[in-house]
Amino acid sequence: MGGAGRDACSAGDPGEKLPVTDLVVQRPEGLYCPPGDFYIDPWRPVARAVITHAHSDHARYGNGHYLAAAPSEGVLRARLGEISLQTLAYGERIVHHGVTVSLHPAGHVLGSAQVRVEHGGQVWVASGDYKVAPDRTCAPFEPVRCDVFITESTFGLPIYRWCPDEDLFAQINTWWARNVDHNRASVVACYSFGKAQRLLSGIDPSIGPVIVHGAVVPLNDAYRAAGVELPETRMVTEVRDKADLRRALVVCPPSAVGSPWLRRFGADAQAAFASGWMQVRGNRRRGGYDRGFVLSDHADWPGLLQAIGATGAQRVIVTHGSSAAMVRYLTEQGLQAEAFETEYGDDVVEADAAAATEAEPGA
Structure with missing residues (x-):
């Protein structure tokens, strides 16, 4: 690194026994x-x-x-x-x-x-x-x-034992579709890097529009630039039909839940948290979320x-x-x-x- 030459072989003489020391x-x-x-x-x-x-x-x-x-x-x-x-x-x-x-x-x-x-x-x-x-x-x-x-x-x-992805995303899509039927937004709080993109990769975008918080956008851009397929997403400022806000799946960092930014999706928006910590039901109740999805x-x-x-x-x-x-x-x-x-x-x-x-x- 820092100008070191590249070498496909191991360092040192294979027959040479050096003093045993911790490498880290x-x-x-x-x-x-x-x-x-x-x-x-x-x-x-x-x-x-x-x-x-x-x-x-x-x-x-x-x-x-x-x-x-x-x-x-x-x-x-x-x-x-x-x-x-x-x-x-x-x-x-x-x-x-x-x-x-x-x-x-x-x-x-x-x-x-x-x-x-x-x-x-x-x-x-x-x-x-x-x-x-x-x-x-x-x-x-x-x-x-x-x-x-x-x-x-x-x-x-x-x-801590995760269920298969197909079962997990079926739960998320069913929850989102039910909220669409009731004309209310579905908000999923998750980390902007990694968790958000994994969530987006598994949802069914035919259910409704997908809106992401501004903190998620640059990470999505980096994933797409690396060849990772993600569904079309919009920021809330790009939504022309306000009715779409109440049909949307909204992906945002946990800190956005309860913020003024979230109010534009309606007082009856349903909020979920996607995390491995949701394996413990008490964590969802303490966080004040309507639903928890075990996604890690x-x-x-x-x-x-x-x-x-x-x-x-x-x-x-x-x-x-x-x-x-x-x-x-x-x-x-x-x-x-x-x-x-x-x-x-x-x-x-x-x-x-x-x-x-x-x-x-x-x-």
């Missing part, structure tokens, strides 16, 4: 690769950052140089603006300071990647966030064999265990989510398991709130 360690700035002198998804500004995906808790502004998967370029630039960005095709390898680095599909959102790091006879994989379920808006998760696997555990409890861009409990098992790793490091429960379970299964303290998982909602506030005047 914790530092105040983030997860650091000592032999390569770079960080993975740092939460403080650093000289060289390898980015797994463009969500704001993993991709932050201020780094000197960014390395990311090629499909993520559009969303990264939409979120971070002008940055020094180097991209790799999935599976392409580079050698930096003797460390071989490659990026592999994580199935989380457009351009999401697992970071494979090889040095001194060891292979580590940092997964960022990932999902093993099919998703037409991004490349599918690719298991990568390794010695050490760094995994998330956002939904790392047995209660993270792996559920079976998906996490499937992904971890497919790596063949005997050592697993858990970064965020239900890390204590996941470490305990993996240890009981005979694996060497531990946790890293990170700052992942908290900024996505805040970023959407900021985007909604900034986009509202012209939304």
Whole structure:
């Protein structure tokens, strides 16, 4: 990275046994690769950052140089603006300071990647966030064999088990169609990046018009530019027939629900929240939503265990989510398991709130 030559081979002499050291360690700035002198998804500004995906808790502004998967370029630039960005095709390898680095599909959102790091006879994989379920808006998760696997555990409890997409989208379309019959808008709150596009890819646009909040528009544009098919969408200012507002499916960030922007859809508009957290019914009631749809861009409990098992790793490091429960379970299964303290998982909602506030005047 940063001008390093590309190499299809592993670094070093295959017969040479170097001292065994951790290839990724914790530092105040983030997860650091000592032999390569770079960080993975740092939460403080650093000289060289390898980015797994463009969500704001993993991709932050201020780094000197960014390395990311090629499909993520559009969303990264939409979120971070002008940055020094180097991209790799999935599976392409580079050698930096003797460390071989490659990026592999994580199935989380457009351009999401697992970071494979090889040095001194060891292979580590940092997964960022990932999902093993099919998703037409991004490349599918690719298991990568390794010695050490760094995994998330956002939904790392047995209660989290997702239903098939066809069942989920049938629920959403049925709810929308019923609201159209009652002449009321259907509002779905979800994260502007990733969740919104996955939702749009699965709905039936023949039911009615689709309106998106201004915070969602630049991300949709980036997805379309990357070749992802999404239905036609409009901003509310582009709607000529006001009757369409009461037949529409409205996709917006959670912060827009209850805002003045939403009032134009009528006082009787039905509001739903699309998130994996809707698996727990109390979360919908506490949020004041009429309906909850269990839609997640993270792996559920079976998906996490499937992904971890497919790596063949005997050592697993858990970064965020239900890390204590996941470490305990993996240890009981005979694996060497531990946790890293990170700052992942908290900024996505805040970023959407900021985007909604900034986009509202012209939304």
